[in-house]
Amino acid sequence: GLSNHDRWPRAWRSPEPRRVYDVVVVGGGGHGLATAYYLAKEHGLKNIAVLEKGWVGGGNTARNTTIVRSNYLWDESSQLYEKSMQLWEGLSQALNYNVMFSQRGVMNLAHNLQDVRDTQRRITANRYNGIDGEWLTPAQVKEIVPAINLDCRYPVLGASFQRRAGVARHDAVAWGYARAADRLGVDIIENCPVTGIRRENGEVCGVETGRGYIQAAKVAVVAAGHSSVIADMAGIRLPLESHPLQALVSEPLKPVMDTVVMSNAVHAYISQSDKGDLVIGAGIDQYVGYGQRGSFHLIESTLQAIVEMFPVFSRVRMNRQWGGIVDVSPDACPIISTTPVKGLYFNCGWGTGGFKATPGSGWVFAYTVANNAPHRLNAPFSLARFQTGHLIDEHGAAAVAH
Numbered sequence: 001g002l003s004n005h006d007r008w009p010r011a012w013r014s015p016e017p018r019r020v021y022d023v024v025v026v027g028g029g030g031h032g033l034a035t036a037y038y039l040a041k042e043h044g045l046k047n048i049a050v051l052e053k054g055w056v057g058g059g060n061t062a063r064n065t066t067i068v069r070s071n072y073l074w075d076e077s078s079q080l081y082e083k084s085m086q087l088w089e090g091l092s093q094a095l096n097y098n099v100m101f102s103q104r105g106v107m108n109l110a111h112n113l114q115d116v117r118d119t120q121r122r123i124t125a126n127r128y129n130g131i132d133g134e135w136l137t138p139a140q141v142k143e144i145v146p147a148i149n150l151d152c153r154y155p156v157l158g159a160s161f162q163r164r165a166g167v168a169r170h171d172a173v174a175w176g177y178a179r180a181a182d183r184l185g186v187d188i189i190e191n192c193p194v195t196g197i198r199r200e201n202g203e204v205c206g207v208e209t210g211r212g213y214i215q216a217a218k219v220a221v222v223a224a225g226h227s228s229v230i231a232d233m234a235g236i237r238l239p240l241e242s243h244p245l246q247a248l249v250s251e252p253l254k255p256v257m258d259t260v261v262m263s264n265a266v267h268a269y270i271s272q273s274d275k276g277d278l279v280i281g282a283g284i285d286q287y288v289g290y291g292q293r294g295s296f297h298l299i300e301s302t303l304q305a306i307v308e309m310f311p312v313f314s315r316v317r318m319n320r321q322w323g324g325i326v327d328v329s330p331d332a333c334p335i336i337s338t339t340p341v342k343g344l345y346f347n348c349g350w351g352t353g354g355f356k357a358t359p360g361s362g363w364v365f366a367y368t369v370a371n372n373a374p375h376r377l378n379a380p381f382s383l384a385r386f387q388t389g390h391l392i393d394e395h396g397a398a399a400v401a402h
């Protein structure tokens, strides 16, 4: 008869967890699913399980504002995000699943002389790393985004523009990686919370879960805002804070903007989805918390900033608001690393900007888990950097300033 795949081409199996795996990936978000996919595809591992406490893509992966770009400042970051960008450019073909990656460009606005200098420095640094980027004058900004008000409270003095950047359909990314990983033999186990990490003689040997103990020689944790909670199960303290990050969408409108506009100064950014909704993002709520929501005043100030920049939207109705839990590190950079516990690996700290890194993150983390050593692209993002002091401060390029 028809297999599950033939009957429901989008679906993946939902097997009962086996008692032993070679690798267990904790967290069924985009990064975890990508890690499992590349472990199977690039490294030929067979006996892999993704353990997800809820449902595939229920965390930040399906709650974000879908912006994809690689125009970070430092060599280490821009090369990692650019690896991801190159994977995005072939991802629908690789997964045989349309992730709707739309390279409509991303504009980062400059509102004062320091912004102008920092932005132009970043564009030059990008070019040295072979990453596309250009400086737009205010007139060029207005030509690309006619609805923008250049003379608002924080006047627009120009912008960086990365034309290869854009947006993608976030849940399709999770579904695409889940289906492709499943077809390579990865067991995707939903409704299976990890509740403990078992160690013997300084080595990991398995995980306690809501569906029983599972033995594994390697445990790869990709749990975003809950990373510290899981690290605590292994006696590890991570230098992370988990903050709410909110977003909202408007009622559908006729096409009015076909690129992404971001402003660090006013902690607001906006794009228009294919359905016509305005997709609006904010800065983080300053308190730490695991509730997937945030405080109203933050949404209020974000919309004030959006209406300042786009007066034409002042009468548009907002349809939905939500929040995720972003794991923020001191230098606004990820931790993709081995740990002091043999066989235990963490990929976290992506803060407000890890969706764009989903393919690259999974690719380098799979390499790290398979080889028990980092790839050169993620070697700088070790947990040890917080002891050596070799931080890679990307607060400037992390868009909505964590």
Ligand SMILES: Cc1cc2nc3c(=O)[nH]c(=O)nc-3n(C[C@H](O)[C@H](O)[C@H](O)COP(=O)(O)OP(=O)(O)OC[C@H]3O[C@@H](n4cnc5c(N)ncnc54)[C@H](O)[C@@H]3O)c2cc1C
Pocket: 026, 027, 028, 029, 030, 031, 032, 051, 052, 053, 054, 055, 056, 057, 058, 059, 060, 061, 062, 063, 064, 065, 066, 067, 068, 192, 193, 194, 195, 222, 223, 224, 225, 226, 230, 245, 246, 247, 281, 322, 323, 324, 325, 326, 350, 351, 352, 353, 354, 355, 356, 357
């Ligand atoms: C509102 C918002 C807007 C954003 N906008 C952007 C953007 O435009 N561009 C961008 O690049 N980034 C953006 N981000 C950040 C981006 O969403 C995240 O960095 C990225 O999605 C993290 O991916 P992930 O797979 O690690 O996390 P998640 O998708 O959160 O996956 C982690 C998974 O781990 C699971 N888990 C947790 N604990 C356990 C446990 N004990 N056992 C089993 N499973 C567990 C969770 O249920 C979850 O499904 C945004 C985030 C938010 C919240």
Ligand SMILES: CSCC(=O)[O-]
Pocket: 065, 067, 068, 069, 281, 352, 353, 356, 398, 399, 400
């Ligand atoms: C949430 S901000 C998105 C980004 O970093 O481009």
